[in-house]
Amino acid sequence: MTDLYNFWVQHTPIFSILLPAFTAFILVLLGNPGSGSLITDWRQPWRRGISHISTFLGLIMSIGYLISTSQGQIQVYTLSEWSAPFGIVLVLDQLSALMLVLTYALAVPVIWYASRDWDIRGRYFHAMMHFLLMGLSGAFLTGDLFNLFVFFEILLMASYVLLLHGQGKARFQLGIHYVTINLLASAMFLIGLGMIYGSVGSLNMADVARLISTLQPDQHKLAVAGALLLFAVFGIKAAMLPVGFWLPKTYAVATTPVAAVFTIMTKVGIYAILRVNGTVFDDEYSHQILMNILLFIGLVTSLYGAFGAIGTDRLRRFVGFMILSSVGTILIAISLNTTQAWAGGLYYMIHSTVIGATFYLLCGWITSQRGEYKDHFKIAPQMKQNTLVSIVYFLIALMMAGLPPFSGFFGKIFILQATADSPYQILIIITVLVVSLLSILAFTRVGFILFWRSSKPDENVHSEAHAQYQALPKRAPARNDKVIYLLLAGLMAYVVFASPIYNYAHSTAEQMKDNAIYEAALLKRDAEGNVISVQPFNPEYVPETKYGGEVQDANAHLIPYVISSATLEGQNISEFKQRQIQEQQREQQRAPSDNQLKPQGGP
Template sequence: MNIFVDFWQQHFPILSILVPAITGFILILLGNPGAGTLKTDWRQPLRHLISLSSTILGFILAVMMLIFANSGQIQHYELSEWSAPFGIVLVVDRLSALMVMLTYILAVPVLWYASAEWDQRGRYFHAMSHFLLMGMCGAFLTGDLFNLFVFFEILLMASYVLLLHGHSKSRFTMGVHYVIINLLASSFFLIGLGLIYANVGSLNMADVARLFPNLDDSQHQMALAGSMLLLVVFAIKAAIFPVGFWLPKTYAVAATPVAAIFALMTKVGIYAILRVNGTVFSDPEGQRLFEQWLLILGVITSIYGVIGAIGAERLRRMIGFMIISSLGTILIGISLFTQQTWAAALYYLVHSTLIAACFYLLAEWITVQRGTFKDHLKLAPVVKQQRLLSLLYLLIALIMAGLPPFSGFLGKVLLLQGTGYHAQQIWIILAILLVSLLSILAFVRNGFILFWRATPAENNPEDETFAQYQTLPDQPTARANHVIYVFLATLILYAVCADPVYRYTYATAEQLMDKTLYQQTILKTDATQNVISVQPFDSNYLPELKYGATSDDPYQQYIPYIISPKTLQGEHIPEEKLKKIAEQHAASPDQDAKLVPAE
């Protein structure tokens, strides 16, 4: 037991990435025949066992991570045992633990639902799902900007395949648009990283946050331009107005479990905005630009989304517009830049993700019972489970529109309370109330079309529409109703437990704003308590090598600070150099040789 505890304490930050990564590789090696033979393939039960077991294990790890983060500690994990900023690190704090937990709260029921039928409609569904989980967890846990780009690409590549799952002309068409938009965003991402690295000299988030305010004016402006370019990238990922037009149609054509889990994809962009633009580049000038632009974009996004929901011609597109509207509400909270509004935004983020996934599942249930009318918002014969479906629709509408006593209402109230001393308080309150009113209007309009004004079923056996109506299913697709009930129960419990959840999100916001704590945890100092950071570029500098006579390394005294003791004892460092390191390490380091920030 002690061995397990020691292993967990040492390696738990990377396990949430390794578990889905290893699972994905195993599922690929297991093979996958064509979609037409998956139902009878003897390996299909094994795929389900591996996939669901891994997802449950990931959920357990996420719970343990959340319990650790709730203590207020920050844990960092040094890959290859190289410390920051020279090596890549993973960081577990309150925010990353919350996002990983949300990922698995969504993934467990959705993958269980997909295992009943949907995974038989295309190849490698479970493998791609786990690579998607790997990318999302990696994005939430990384402490390095370039590594954030890497994990973004991993989750995007998996999402490209999942979007086409089930094969159809509309999915292929929107898939091409989705790929092109994200490739363009990825190009902007690399350009932004290049600007930041060229002027700051580091891509470690803690190190960049420490160096950024102290750059000279020209370097500061160039690095700030890089951060604004990253903000554009994250806005595309989060489907913020005016770069979020792709979301409603793209999510509408995706397979139901894919659309449900994609409800979290936009939150990766929101997370990146909060983590990178909200904390790393939050000196006075960066914060001023952040607040001014993000508040405007948040209000416009929220109103644009709800107007799109009112005018939507299909139910699934309406859900996409409602997701965009909820993203705008979250952005308003983040833009106000206070602990209270950040805490409210995080509370609302969890709510909006779960209710959107639940709504996509309900849309699938309604669609299969409307026959050829599918999810088009046109008058059609009454569905066979009219009473149950209308009640579920009403409950989801109340939660999603933000009516009391549900979590959407509580999230908006907490956000409004945080606007107390803001100069634009009245306008923010009016915008949020207007969006809530328009959301109710959208749900009422579509509810009347789907249920209250539905035409009576044909009861004349001689009419051909009678036979068509009789062939429609009178039950939901397998497991859909159970997963909907699980999500609704979770959301009701979420509202009941609003006080402890809000205390956690408030502590999360407080921890995010304490950049000193984050830096002290991740960055190391030398014997004189100076932060060991990047060195200035010197074309004449050549480190001492084991197998060749080169000039002495003036920075060798810092080696014990940036690599682990086990690595230091390895054979790759010459004995003569080890002696010099030991001698210099015992004495006070030469101040002239100190590693300093890049200039």
């Protein structure tokens, strides 16, 4: 039992990626006869069972991560024992644990809801959901900029398929737009990474944060330009203006459970802005450029979302605009660049994700009860569950508009309190208040059309309208209302436990702002305490390979600091290399050298 526990502790961070990955592989290997045959396929209960068990285990695992990191511990996992900055590392800290809990807390009820009916409308629904979870988990855990790109691509490829789930002309058309935009963003991502790597010589986040302020002026400007390019990419993912126009229409055509899960997708972009632009590029020059731009973008995005919600003609697009407005509010918090503001932004981000998903689920309920009118803002016969649906809508409206005593109100208050020392305090307060007022007006308009102005059903039993109305369901789609109640109850609990949650968010913000903690946890040091890193970048350096013969390695003395003692004593290190290590260690004791890797020629 002790060995099992030690194995778990040693490999903890990567399990959150492997679990959805292996689940997705198993679901793909189960095969799929096609959407028309899924309802009678004997494997469908197996798909659902495997999917449910995996997501539930993922939730338990993420909660365990949250508990283990709550005291500020940073767990680092080095893949294949290649230490940072030379290899890929996963970093489990308070922020990544929080994002994993949010992801699985949303995935568990939504996948349970989708398993009643929606998962039979297209092929490989559950497999794609778990590939999406794999990409999300990897993006939240990676400590390397290039692997952030890799996991972005994994989650995006899964989202392409999920967006088209259920088929239809509108989904296909907007799916093409969505894919095109994200392919362009991916190309920009790679260009930005190339600019950073070419100037810094490293893509490990902790190493880049350490080296950015030591670069020569021309290299520094090139690295900052690469960071700003990444910021544009993350802005596309987060759907901030002027690159966020795609979100309302795109999410509006997705199926109900897919749209609900996609609310976490915008938060990946916000996470990346916070993680990369907020902490990695932490020098004064980068912040002077970025934070002022980010504040303006946040203010405009928040206002645009509120005005767009007032002017839209469909409920699903209305939800998309409200999500855009919430993205702007979070960006305002990030732009303030203080621990208190980031803590308020994190608290509000969790609220906006859950309430956005809940609203999309309510759209499915309303659409099912309005028949041919669907979610269009047109006067329609009164819904059969009009009273119940209107009460749920009213609660969601209060929460999303940020009215007391709900979590949206607390989130905005936390952010506004953090503006005390900002020169833009009055502008921010006025914008947030105006957006809240516009949101109330928008929700009032929608509620007036959907509920108060709804007409009485046709009572003529011989009319076609009467027959169509009677054919409408008398209850919510299976599990739809139950999941909504569950998420609303979670938001109620979120208010009750606002104090400890905010304290955790504040502690998370403090941890993120201390780059020295990440440097100490991720980067190795030599006997003199100097960080072992590659700077400046040397393109002529050719490392020794297994089949490259015996090559004199000027950096052999650093090997014991970047690998474990078990590997050092094993068969992977040749006798020739062992002798070099010993000789150079003796030389180091006589005349200590610097901490940089020395250039080395080929064999």
